Amino acid sequence: MLQKQRFVIRRSEESAYKNFLLYVEEIYKSTVIYPIKYIYDVPLGYFENLISYKKEDLKNKNLKEFCENQKQLYENKDGNQLCFCCYCTQSSIFPLYSKLKYRRKKLLCNKKDNNENVILTLSCLKKKAEKYHGFYVHKSSNFFMLNVTMQQFDLNNELFINRNVKNMRILKR
Structure with a gap:
């Protein structure tokens, strides 16, 4: 209940x-x-960039290393940004303990469009x-x-x- x-x-x-x-x-x-x-x-209202990556974009690279490289690229391009990786799971099961986390993943991983190909989203915030x-x-x-x-x-x-x-x-x- x-x-x-x-x-x-x-x-x-x-x-x-x-x-x-x-x-x-x-x-x-x-x-x-x-x-x-x-x-x-917070934090959705503060996003400067939301960049989605599909499996094809990785070209057989390690997911974590790929994201770290992309993170540094965007942070160095504009010193006033801070970027975070959101790894997308293929499971769309609603989590028991975090409606907030579910809503963020749904937004960041394009679940609302049923786009199952997105495996990583890089989100960049303006530093505050x-x-x-x-x-x-x-x-x-x-x-x-x-x-x-x-x-x-x-x-x-x-x-x-x-x-x-x-x-x-x-x-x-």
Whole structure:
């Protein structure tokens, strides 16, 4: 059974956290929580380039090495970009724990067009100075307790872009 709830967290004007609209998914007793803005604007709204590669483009080269070479090519061409590899799997099974990751892969790997030939997408972001904050969620018997930490995340951090880590999400300051 899948339950979805939205919460608005209000803080004082002096707080670094002011107002956040959060989205909570509870799937089989695992809680995934993240800002709504993260789904739609970060990182998809920041992409400068989305380059798709098919098997023919690799010409029997190692997939990881090929992507690293393409990454460096685009990053060196414009020093204000940071690129990431998204490896496309042929399986279209909806993942249990990450609707966000599924939506990103669907977009990046052209699954919506049923183009099964795309095996790699290189996504390049403009470098930003914005900082994000992490928080943990604990499920009590009838409410969610939010434990905010002051750990910062950089928009240019590859872990932030590519991972949807269970029970830890990213907040914009």
